[in-house]
Amino acid sequence: MKARAAIHRDFRISRIDDRLYSAFIEHMGRAIYSGIYEPGHPHADHRGFRQDVLGLVRDLDVPAIRYPGGNFVSAYDWKDGIGPKTERPVRLDLAWRSRETNQVGINEFAEWAGEAGIEMMLAVNLGTGTLQDAREFMEYVNHPSGTTWSDLRRSHGVEQPYGVKMWCLGNEMDGPWQIGHRTARDYGRVANQTAKALKALDPSIETIVCGSSNDEMPTYPDWEREVLEECYENVDYISLHKYFGNNSRDTLNYFGKIEQTGRYIQAIAGTIDHVKAKKRAKNDIFICFDEWNVWYHSRAEDKARVKAWDWPEAPSLLEETYNFEDALFVAGLLNEFIRRSDRVKIACIAQLVNVIAPIRAERGGPAWRQTIYWPYQMASLYGRGDALAVQVDAPRYDCRVADDVSYLDIAVTHDAAAGMLTIFALNRHLTEAADLDVEMAGFNARRVALHRVMEGHDLQATNSAEAPDRIAPADGSGAALDDGRLRARLGPLSYHVIRLELEEVAGSG
Template identity: 75%
Template sequence: MKARVAVHRDFRIGSIDDRLYAAFIEHMGRAIYGGIYEPGHPQADENGFRRDVLQLVRDLKIPAIRYPGGNFVSAYNWEDGIGPKDRRPVRLDLAWRSKETNQVGINEFAQWADMAGIEMMLAVNLGSRGLEEARNFLEYVNFPGGTAWSDLRRSHGVENPYDVKMWCLGNEMDGPWQIGHKKAVEYGRLANETAKAFKGFDASIETVVCGSSNDGMPTYPEWERQVLEECYENVDYISLHKYFGNKSGDTLNFFGKIEETGRYIQAIGGAIDYVKAKKRAKNDVYICFDEWNVWYHDRDEDSRRIKAWDWPESPALLEESYNFEDALFVAGLLNEFIRRSDRVRIACIAQLVNVIAPIRAEKGGPAWRQTIYYPYQFASLYGRGIALNVGVDCPTYDCRVADDVKYLDVAGVHDADGGFVTLFMVNRHPDEAADLDVSLTGFAGARLVEHLSMEGHDLRATNGPDAQDRVAPGRGAGLGVEDGRLRGGIAPLSYHVVRLDVS
């Protein structure tokens, strides 16, 4: 398969927000308890946090993390998670039919996030609660002292405020499954008043209003229009969520869902532009794609288990075992976020540990990287800078969800400060290698300094506690730069990270 690719220094999409590689963690399953926090584990520190998990998280260089939910937040009382641990109440979590012990609350999570080097992005409950509780939470978290809530925080041993700048105004409020589900206008008004209060407290705070839970919702995309008409001037982002699966076993159709996601982003971008024009607004609203991942392997079985079980504590839930096909998909989806980074400023992989996550951790046992860990890590490490508008000329295919899907998927990022161009490439073709000819206009003297690849694996191959590196990246081969062009071949069904020194 012949593939011509054009990379030009001056053909740019724009600056990538580092938070494009953010994450999400929720109080559900074993994400918190048995994930990041497991007192008594051989790797636990004096506060109960697992050092092995923490190191795997640090290696991802995650810029921001959304917490504590998710569906969980829509019936969560944040006050339950503060103060002496032996006095904290055990509550029923209505979202996942389990017991919440509240042994990890805002102060414990903030401590963990600080150790991990991650900025917090907090969500407030606009389902069962509202503006007053959200305002109190903000004061507890962000005010220095001298008020009831800030002094309460100080009495809990936290002298300095956290100064959290990113706040999510509820979660999936368009979903009938959500505790406190609301109609678009009703929710938009509540979000507007909450955003006004937060920005009245601190004008530099960024607020995220709930968009559609997915692009299959019957209210999509009218939900976005109605919500934004109520709150446009007081919000900075609108959230999108989307999960992906391949129940049919059709690999090429699975990959085609990345094109479908591009249409989703484009449609919401249109809704944003329409409301901005209608309101004659001066501010811009961007997209926060704050839940995304592959989720289908055990989804139906888990739904049955949740309905049947009797309110367990931190049960094993949504613990997907990701395969090589999933890694190729995640690599392509991250490429799409790079290409749409003029619209999508924040994106959060959902979730981080155990629950549909790149990291798995056994109770009392090891922690390991899932297959999807690697494309997420490489994008986070090397995908920061200027998104380049890369042209790709190659054969295409049609599938159920999209037409004219390119077999070769390429995204490019120019790190001008570091002097590198990084190309992220996925050959989706099931049988044919891609014969590459990549022009590098404006990057005279480019040198190939690193080539990482994931290739040659069975699509169903996974990693696990006894085979932690079955699917892992290796040193790539077969590519080189000559006469200002990158040339060579890449295998079918493979992922490549090519680093070029252009200093």
């Protein structure tokens, strides 16, 4: 299969916000308890944080993390998680029908996030919670001192405020399953008043309003329009969520869902533009895709189990085991986020540890990287700088969810500070290799500095505690520069990250 691509130095999509590679962690299942926090574990420190898990998280270079939910947040009282641990209440979590011990609250999580080098994105309860609850939460977290809530934080041993800049205004409020579910108009008004109050405390913060839980909701995309008509001037982002699966066992259709996601982003971007024009507003709103991942392997079983169990503490829940096919899908979805980085500024893989996560950790046992860890890590490490437009000429196919899908999925980033051009290439063809020829106008490439590849595995192959490195990137071969062009052979069902070290940009002074 012959394929060509063209890149031009001046055809820039957008500066990529580093937060495009963010994550999400919720008080759900074993994400917190026996995930990041497990007192008594052989690798736990004196505070109970698992250092083996922390090391795997650090290697991802996660910019920001959304916390504490998720569905959990819509009935959560943040005050339950502060003060002496022995005095904290045990609550019933209605979202996941389990018991919450509150041994990890905002201060413990902030300490963990600080050690991981991750900025916090906090969600406020707009289900059972009120504007006043949100205001007090922010005052506790962000105000220096001299008030009831800031001085209470100081009495809990935290002298300096956290300075959290990203605040989510509830979670999935369009969903009938959500505790405190509202209509779009009602939610938009509440979100608007909450955003105004929070920005009155700190005008430098960014607020994120709830968009659709997925693009199959009956209220989509009217939900976004109606919500934004109520709060456009006081919010900075609108959130989108979407989970993916291959229940039909149709690999090409599965990969076509990447194109479907692009249409989802495009539709909401158009809705934002429509409301901005209608309101004659001056501010811009961007997209925060703050829940995305593959979730289907055990979804039906988990749903039945939650209904049947009797309020367990930190139960095993949504512990997907990801295969090689899922890793290829995640690689392509990250490519789509790079290509849409003019509108999508923040995106959060959901979740980070144990619960539909790139990292798994056994209770009392080892931690390891799932297959999807690797494309997420490589995009996070190398997908910084500017996103460049790329024209791809390759064979195409039709599937149920999308037509005219290219077998070759390519995203390109230019990191001028590092002097690097990075090509992320996914060959979706089931049987044919692609002989790729890339024209790079405006760049003088000195050498291939890095070529990492994931290929040659059975699509159903997975990693496990016993075989943690069965699926992992390897050094690639066959990528070479030839008279200013990149030529590479991409095997069928393969993902490549090719980094080119640049000389001085052609034509620059």
